[in-house]
Amino acid sequence: MDSQVSDAETLVDIPYVDATEGGALDVARAEAGRFQAVIRAGREHYGALPISIGDVISRRWLLRQNNPFTDEIDAIDAEAGKSGAWLLNLSYEWSCTTGAGPDPSGSGNRMLRTLDWPLDGLGETIVVAKFKGKPGPYFNVTWPGFVGVVTAMAPGRFSAAINQPPFRRWTRSCWADWGINRTRLLQRRALPPTHLLREIFDTCATYDEAKERLIETPLAIPAFLTLSGTSPDQACLIEREEDAASIHENPTACGNHWMARDVPGHYRGVDSAGRRDLMAETRDNVADGFDWVTPPILNETTRVAVVANALEGKLIVRGYERDGVVTRDFRRPAPS
DSSP: OOOSOSOGGGOBOOOEEEOTTTTHHHHHHHTHHHHHHHHHHHHHHHOHHHHHHHHHHHHHHHHHTTOTTHHHHHHHHHHHOSTTHHHHTTOOOOEEEEEEEEOTTSSSEEEEEEEEOSOTTTTTSOEEEEEEETTEEEEEEEOTTOOSOSEEEETTTEEEEEEOOOEEOOSSOHHHHHHHHHHHHHHOOSBOHHHHHHHHHHHOOSHHHHHHHHHHSOBSSOEEEEEEOSSTTOEEEEEEOSSOEEEEESSEEEOSSOSSSOOOEEOOSSOHHHHHHHHHHHTTTOOSSSTTOOTTTSOTTEEEEEEEETTTTEEEEEEEETTEEOBOOEESSOOO
């Protein structure tokens, strides 16, 4: 796989959606074709019957815990006209590589990030949506129909991203462990990590406030959270279990394996240690752009790459599929 653009004529634009009034529902309506493509990809990946069952279980769990985004997902589900929206909003079957540190330009702190997901078509359906939080707007790198935040940048405040840890090992069977972990998740009353990160962007005015919330808020499932602020020294990686946290201070690099804790688990994605090491080696000396997206950071499941600097309000996004780059680079500032 080649990280370089080979045929510019085949590339598609990454849409920009102003969702400051209606949130994720606005994104689904504005990009209806991409929204249906995401639902279709989920149904093809998981199967129509499993995704229908997953929808029922996901909806019941979110309603039971009084999740703040159930109304939004319910409206998106109605917009879809078929099952998939509830389960896809609780899907954690992706892996990532993320790093944050002083921007080599000397201005602020920069976050580099890729997201890997085996669902084909997600690189072509990525959008950048402008959401409105109480402290100000932020830009969410997302998919139509997804209410949480996986990667986002709030100008003048912070950037942040989620990586998934290995799912815990309890037995000798991967499938048995998956079931045990899902059962434990459904017994929790806390927020899923993607919903917590949405709340952070909606409500936190500063890096320090966001960091405190990410460390102290109980979670439904473990997560690795990278936070990048506006000054060169404002960055951290927070390795979160449900009710505990380990903090790695600036600069940071993160794959999908635990570093501060010894938690037995099944590893996610391709060569997590290699991806993390390459990010640590290249993070501080690459120019803005995507020259750093090379194997093993780049692999057949890579779908999105992002460069973000909250001080400068900078956001650069590129979409990938199995064969390489599929989108033109999105660069903020976008239309207001």
